[in-house]
Amino acid sequence: MIAQLTRNERHNALIILGVVGLAGAALGLAGRNDLLGYHGLLIVLFSAMVALPVIRALDAPEPTLDREDEYYDDPIRVGVILTMIWAVFGMFVGVWVAALLAWPELTFTDQAWASFGRLRPAHTTGVIFGFGGNALIATSFHVLQRTSRARLAGQVTPWFVLIGYNLFCLLAVTGYFLGITQSKEYAEPEWYADLWLVIVWVTYFVLYLRTLARRKEPHIYVANWYFLAFIVVVAILHIVNGLAVPISWGSAKSYTIYSGVQDAMTQWWYGHNAVAFFLTAGFLGMLYYYLPKRAERPIFSYRLSIISFWGITFMYMWAGSHHLHYTALPHWVQTLGMTFSVMLLVPSWASAGNALLTLNGAWHKVRDDATLRFMMIAAVFYGITTFEGSFLAIRAVNSLSHYTDWTIGHVHAGALGWVAMITFGSIYTFVPSLWGRERMYSNTLVEVHFWCALIGTLIYVFAMWNSGIIQGLMWRTYNDSGTLTYSFLESLVAMHPYYIARTLGGLLFFIGAVVGTYNIYMTIRGTTAPRAAAGDVPVGRPLAPGE
């Protein structure tokens, strides 16, 4: 991997690592009497660990000049491995917190780090940012190069983006265990981690644009629009929602610049668009490349993908306020959030429909190939979840569903059924060629993973739908005399069987991910036959006249 870098580039990498390490040391010193000290130390150790292989290979032979004629796949390979590590970690913590909800007495230590409140963000960050984020970076690099017929515009930059992003994830998750949090859902990391992510993310954006500018194809493929929307909007969301003032340079604690209902609105504008652009737009980018690739079918409609893209991009931005129905948020803001959520259903279903209609002529492959089936089911769950999302955004429905497990069921229909399934389908599609293998180590294990994932998801979402609706009804049932029929404790007792079912569903999904990780590991180790020729068009073929 280091051999792909010239000596100059290796030096540059070391300089960057040195600067990051020094910044870590400065943070550690300034925060030596604070939890920040641990993170300073962590940054120093992290930089040193990454620097180690670079120093070792400092004098290794330089790459030949024709590296520009090849796609740059080393960061993608590492990205795939990190994706699976985060998947196993994040989903394991997910099963753990689900078990804690069913059996609170399972808390095996009275240490603060093992409390539900610290484990839960470790689960959400682990799966959304660790698993999802790494998958997005890896696949976006892969799709960007293949559809542009250009090598990534930079040798050190892709590594900076990937490794820098993982440093952010590591700071986030270790922070929760230490008790460092901004207490904003899905935006928990504190100011220094947020600032670092801004640097990494802007670099990612510039790298993406520069590579697109080098493209040899006359048009930008639709997957790249989605990836680009994901990168641009996540940058905006992260910066605006993260504006905060640290209480001192030596403290991990900061306070957001917003207060009251403005804070809530900014947070849920962020939160909903994180779902929209991180968990939807980015993964639609995956869908638009790996699904037609695996099915070997043309996209059903170019025009449909355009109106879906602009529909989603424009309408999602307004929908965040549906998280704050019946709160101190002014009524008119809620109206706008609700109506745009309803209109949003049309481009969402248009995307799901475009994906499913693309499979026309390839349904026999869906039947036989678990990889393609992963992506087909993902498109179905995308359709289900977006319908459910628009439905839940209607104020009257929300008055029943809000604060109940229905929300958790909705989120996991999206996260397990859509995001994770499209990711696994995509990874199974490109892992063999990425490591020069004919196919995955075991197609049977892909099949096992598929059924674990599907059954696990179904158990999970059905349990939470039931639980949420029962909970919502119990909370709003009145006696004839005008008093509430059920106490909160009684609603908890009613939840218990569903919490057990949820744990089992999650466990099944987790087992599937472990099987998948093993399969990928064995594929990388190379027990299957090497591939004869790479299936990709080469980099930079000159354009024919008239292109």
Next chain:
Amino acid sequence: MAVKEDDPVTGKQTTGHDWNGIKELDTPVPRVVIFFLIVTALFSTVYWILMPAWPLGVTYTRGLLGIDQQTSVENALIRGAIQREDWEREIATLPYDEIEARPELMQIVKESGNTLFGDNCAACHGLDGSGRVGYPDLTSGRWLWGGDPETVEETLRVGINSSHPEGRFAQMPAFGDGMLDRTEIAAVVSYIRSNAEGIDDLGELDAQGVEDGYELYAMNCAACHGEDARGNRELGAPDLLDAHWLYGSDRTDLFQTISNGRAGHMPQWEDRLSLVQRRILALYVGSLSPAERLEALDVE
């Protein structure tokens, strides 16, 4: 390049683009998509006209229906208050025995008492009211301060060892703190255990020092728990002869209780529950028995 091809499966043309083998069909946007875009846009437009919707500088469009969530909530609260008005007035003002004689009022006490108990009392006393170590069993018919509705309502209002200025106060002193030595405490334990009802695990130790224990009891304990050890509700001192034990009845538990003392805590509810709610709970708690409680919860 840009050569348009015919797709054999669908019979449609591609756009002529090719990205690493991926092509796109030039299918027009299906009519149904356009139709639903228009339908949802129309729905939204109508909704915006009827409801508060668009900001206008410092104000916003109010909507033709004149609906606002603030007034909706206020109206719903007023409607609820009117619905409860009659029976709430009766429960707040009628004497307890008159309420108990009215089945329709007792039905309300049972329904709403169940929820009030679950939301406020069950965390300590248990969903079925049977308590646990340190938290009295409310279904046993045994009372530290008295079980009639007036007394229970007062206990609810001011709490026990609480922050309320009129709060009930009860403390078991720590006799091991210089008043009694270990042998003497053991003797008192023997005396209590050998006289109490329902203790069926009497051993050799319980036979030792019973007579000394009686004398020590008379000097140290009788002032609160009574000569006959039947307790004193004026002071919240428990009956020591019945089969109910707040902190356990084996030798270790009793030794701990006498040696280190005890002081339970019941919060005051005057600031949190209204008079009507406290009166409902007083009647509800007074009527608790395991059978009724389980029936109310609808669990086996």
